[in-house]
Amino acid sequence: MDPRWLDATEKAAWHAFVSTFHLLERRIEEQLKAAAGLTHPQYEILVRLSAAQDRQMRMTELARDVVASKSALTYQITQLEKAGLVERAHCPSDERGVLAVLTDAGMRCLERAAPGHVEVVRAYLIDRLSREELHTMTTAMRKTERALRSSH
Template identity: 80%
Template sequence: MAVTDTRWLDATELAAWRAFLNTSHLLERRIEEQLKATAGLTHPQYEILARLAEAPGRQMRMTELARVVVVSKSALTYQITQLEKAGLVERTTCPSDDRGVLAVLTEAGTRCLDRVAPGHVEVVRAYLIDRLSRAELDAMTSAMLRTEEALRTTA
């Protein structure tokens, strides 16, 4: 096979990559810890509630929800079941497609989110957003949006 010489990461690039990787893991850990302590929620669960709250009719199709939250379909099925047990979400069959399922945010779900959101936003600010200059924020956003686009479209 044709062996192409590997373009290794130089010191700067490796530092960038590892800083990104470590920060994402550490931040994830911190968020998880805060949500668990405050509301017994996991981060994916919070994201599900947040996305539903923003959606028209406070409801969303399972596949679409899995896509925006970035979890597998089976993980979403599991989490929606958990949230349903907790009374924060309900399942409805989609009127326009008998295969489809709509996840609907309940009143209790809305109240839960209202109660938890401030503390969550606090963490996101304290460790990420508020530590970036405007220029850094803009640079990061444009960079991240570009890579997200690439990751979503490819394969």
């Protein structure tokens, strides 16, 4: 069976998405490195932990939330642990489970990095779109996210 090639409209949408994603990711990485010495995945881990109850999450849940493989998350947690931003702890309800715990130093690091991060996200994405465009983008990306998550 022949592939369904993208038509001009579909190709334009795909190319715009890919270019924008890579350019924005590069700006975010630059800002986070300069502000706190973090990668974007590390920043997202700190954000998720800061919002979790007791600033801790099971590693499996954290991997799902930050969309990382278990091995990629383990690597990032190891780097954050070496920097004193995260600690690992045993899960009291499951002896095989491991928790990632945000340290006070990790919270301070996040507080330093967050204002600049939000500034970049606003300057290059959020403030460039109308409320209607933001709603449309959210709806479209959530459809794609659901399809991707349900295919595993």
